Amino acid sequence: MSGYVAFDAEKVIDYVTHLGHFFAEGETLSCYEFGDGNLNLVFRVQDTQRNSIIVKQALPYARCVGESWPLTLDRARIEASVLRRHGEICPTTTAKVLHHNSELAVTILEDLGQLHILRGELNQAHTFPQLSQDIATYLAKTSFYFSSFYLEPSEKKALVTEFTNPELCAITEDLFFDDPYRDTERNHFPSALQTSVNALRHNKALLIEIAKLKAQFLNAPETLLHGDVHTGSIFVSAEQTKLIDPEFGFFGPIGFDLGSFIGNLLLNYCAQHARIEALPKRRNMQVYLLDCIASTLSGFYATWLKLAKTQTRDLSLQAEGYAEYFLTKVLQDAVGYCGCELIRRTIGLAHVTDIDDIEDDAARLEVQKRALQLGEQLILNANKCHTTEDVYQLIISFVN
Amino acid sequence: MSGYVAFDAEKVIDYVTHLGHFFAEGETLSCYEFGDGNLNLVFRVQDTQRNSIIVKQALPYARCVGESWPLTLDRARIEASVLRRHGEICPTTTAKVLHHNSELAVTILEDLGQLHILRGELNQAHTFPQLSQDIATYLAKTSFYFSSFYLEPSEKKALVTEFTNPELCAITEDLFFDDPYRDTERNHFPSALQTSVNALRHNKALLIEIAKLKAQFLNAPETLLHGDVHTGSIFVSAEQTKLIDPEFGFFGPIGFDLGSFIGNLLLNYCAQHARIEALPKRRNMQVYLLDCIASTLSGFYATWLKLAKTQTRDLSLQAEGYAEYFLTKVLQDAVGYCGCELIRRTIGLAHVTDIDDIEDDAARLEVQKRALQLGEQLILNANKCHTTEDVYQLIISFVN
Incomplete structure (x- = not known):
């Protein structure tokens, strides 16, 4: 996991822009974090047309009742893989994975904000x-x-x-x-x-x-x-x-x-x-x-x-x-x-x-x-x- | 398994001699195969003092009722590993592994010929x-x-x-x-x-x-x-x-x-x-x-x-x-x-x-x-x- 770096909103926009295929070229993207921050960072990235995606990144530790302990980033791989495997069988009831990067522990998901x-x-x-x-x-x-x-x-x-x-x-x-x-x-x-x-x-x-x-x-x-x-x-x-x-x-x-x-x-x-x-x-x-x-x-x-x-x-x-x-x-x-x-x-x-x-x-x-x-x-x-x-x-x- | 080559008696003696520590230096070694040849080659190597070891090599296929089908060499690793793991717990009832080489699918065992x-x-x-x-x-x-x-x-x-x-x-x-x-x-x-x-x-x-x-x-x-x-x-x-x-x-x-x-x-x-x-x-x-x-x-x-x-x-x-x-x-x-x-x-x-x-x-x-x-x-x-x-x-x- 030597390539791991925790994202902030700016890094998320850079990452998503670099990937390229989520938004129309030249769109202005905005991004904010809205997770509870205990286990994962969760960002919403959207363009001016209100198209949006979710960028989720696992943190290398967990915080709970004040304690902090290390927790494997491999859980991001597991999460994305289960969603994909289950999604092949039940696409309508499984959040859709649009992209996954195990090294960064980053998964891009469809935005379910309407739910x-x-x-x-x-x-x-x-x-x-x-x-x-x-x-x-x-x-x-x-x-x-x-x-x-x-x-x-x-x-x-x-x-x-x-x-x-x-x-x-x-x-x-x-x-x-x-x-x-x-x-x-x-x-x-x-x-x-x-x-x-x-x-x-x-x-x-x-x-x-x-x-x-x-x-x-x-x-x-x-x-x-x-x-x-x-x-x-x-x-x-x-x-x-x-x-x-x-x-x-x-x-x-x-x-x-x-x-x-x-x-x-x-x-x-x-x-x-x-x-x-x-x-x-x-x-x-x-x-x-x-x-x-x-x-x-x-x-x-x-x-x-x-x-x-x-x-x-x-x-x-x-x-x-x-x-x-x-x-x-x-x-x-x-x-x-x-x-x-x-x-x-x-x-x-x-x-x-x-x-x-x-x-x-x-x-x-x-x-x-x-x-x-x-x-x-x-x-x-x-x-x-x-x-x-x-x-x-x-x-x-x-x-x- | 690119390094795999099936042994014959001569190759076994070369291999054992190269490893070095099983027999006194300069000893003349003899070797013969006595397995049933269906799944594995089994050789006995002995010196002139009747010290002996068993060299077992998995074959990349199995023969049974005339058929021949490919069979993983990984079974040699499994076999040696189980013997070692079980041997740590029950040394007196488990055949002793003296050496193992997964690439060659070769295991050297104590000779139980008296049993x-x-x-x-x-x-x-x-x-x-x-x-x-x-x-x-x-x-x-x-x-x-x-x-x-x-x-x-x-x-x-x-x-x-x-x-x-x-x-x-x-x-x-x-x-x-x-x-x-x-x-x-x-x-x-x-x-x-x-x-x-x-x-x-x-x-x-x-x-x-x-x-x-x-x-x-x-x-x-x-x-x-x-x-x-x-x-x-x-x-x-x-x-x-x-x-x-x-x-x-x-x-x-x-x-x-x-x-x-x-x-x-x-x-x-x-x-x-x-x-x-x-x-x-x-x-x-x-x-x-x-x-x-x-x-x-x-x-x-x-x-x-x-x-x-x-x-x-x-x-x-x-x-x-x-x-x-x-x-x-x-x-x-x-x-x-x-x-x-x-x-x-x-x-x-x-x-x-x-x-x-x-x-x-x-x-x-x-x-x-x-x-x-x-x-x-x-x-x-x-x-x-x-x-x-x-x-x-x-x-x-x-x-x-």
Whole structure:
């Protein structure tokens, strides 16, 4: 990475102008940075006709709760490569990569400025009727086409190597599976939650399930995951859904992305108890979120099963009934990872604004308790689910 | 591999002399080739004092049933690397690598000429009291120390990449999981066995289990496997046990090596029905083989569990009860892979002399039927096993 230099607005314009093909010759370009600056620089470059592109550059360090630690620039390569690979399969739901330079850790992306980040929209109780089907299709198609059902083993092994992502995976390994279940400075939660947290940490049955989920995360290169499908990684509008930011991408268990997504919808569900005072409006939003979960599950399952029945190339995996067996395991994994997401977003390092922006301390604490309890019960009961309907019934039996 | 040139005896002596440190200066060296020449050249080099070493060179092709196809020379690197890695953990049960040159695909090994290949010894009804404990310790220690229980995730991911072995794995994927269950020219078995083979191929429950085992083989980099622990890969004497030939090594499911080993003992068990006419002598040999299986299972389990309890470094995987859960799954996998080995060695491409050298056609056919039936039942009932005793009881309920 000897050629790496961090960009500023001027350097971005020079770089883009040098590349040449994004704007009409002679156009005057303007540029400003609007990322949060913790992990990446994000610039918008536009001409006088309001044509624009996004230039994203990874920083060689991460800042979080005041700490600064080195973080591989290779994540920019991973992110651009996952977007391209997933984009070949799901072009309409993946942010388009226009250019990538691994040495500079720079990626140029289509500008999705007309869309909004899903998390903020859900926090405002906005709903998106096409969201669940778009996500279900994206998760089903990308996970099928990069699985052993479809890829030649040698092709898949080469991709597993290409997408080996140890530094970013280590973050997930720590934050999802280790930190919440022990004392570490990275956790943060109100002291009033300590009793609930202690109960989790002394629940032996729960800790065995966490071990299984972590072992699976470490040892199941089933498909090329996005690796970070939370509602902050999804751009939406009334018509469109676009996945961004797959820098945590790697070959892992198929249920991980599905579980992460559902977990974030459930975090929002819990948060709405304190966000929307008027019961009818709150119920409408919560019903939307549950419908979205049900529809994501059934859409994912149906799409995956159809692909498995019609496009499985591996001879052994074509065995009658195997795809159904496999999908049941995927659903159980997803429920488990969903539970992990609920817990780690409540008491670990990285919280969600859905909950943290609730102003009333007592109301926020109640939401946090709901999220913890729901997460725990999902993890403990995941292996009772055999169908998408079982998953849905399990969820609604614990959300209220 | 531009520097590759196939050795002959003269070139071997030049090469060894040039390296310098294996024999006293001025010694007269002699050399002869004694491999089967299908995959590798194997030379013994000795001086006048009967000091000797083995020089093994991979050939860039494989010959089998008349066919010749290219096969990566990288397998020599894999083989030498697995021997070295496993040798660091189990020096007494791993053939010692004295030198390796990846470009020439040459490995110099200690001469184990004073030992004998286990398969031939078992075929002669020779027994080895220390065999099961040596193999159990080797399999338990190597599989534990290269697992996520012990290795840092980043360290393990780097090793998974280093030991990515697509061409050799493809052979196993085809021969274990695909070929036996469909018509292909690579299979061979007597036409009198066709009815039994057809029954296997129409057993839907069996085919689902085969799919699970293949998916696990493809998607579970649990540890650095030897990859080919059959009784032809083990040198024995009354005092020693030495593993050789791990060119199929890769990160895969822990149960695979254990199952392969037990499968080969069971192939010999089945063969003894036709090999030893005198019932008391036959029973003695078969009891030895069953004792050997029981002792391998219990030794493996006890050693692994002790390592897991005392040396697990991963925080989550230290959860109370998780190691026992994990080992149950390993046992079930081993039973399944054991069943696959019985079937594929009976009707697939690569047979075993235990069975094929039985001269009487009718007697050999009966043995083949036993092996197929045993393999099928082990695969179908694997998930009923929760302890090593369960595995043993399952085996003895079907061997007679």
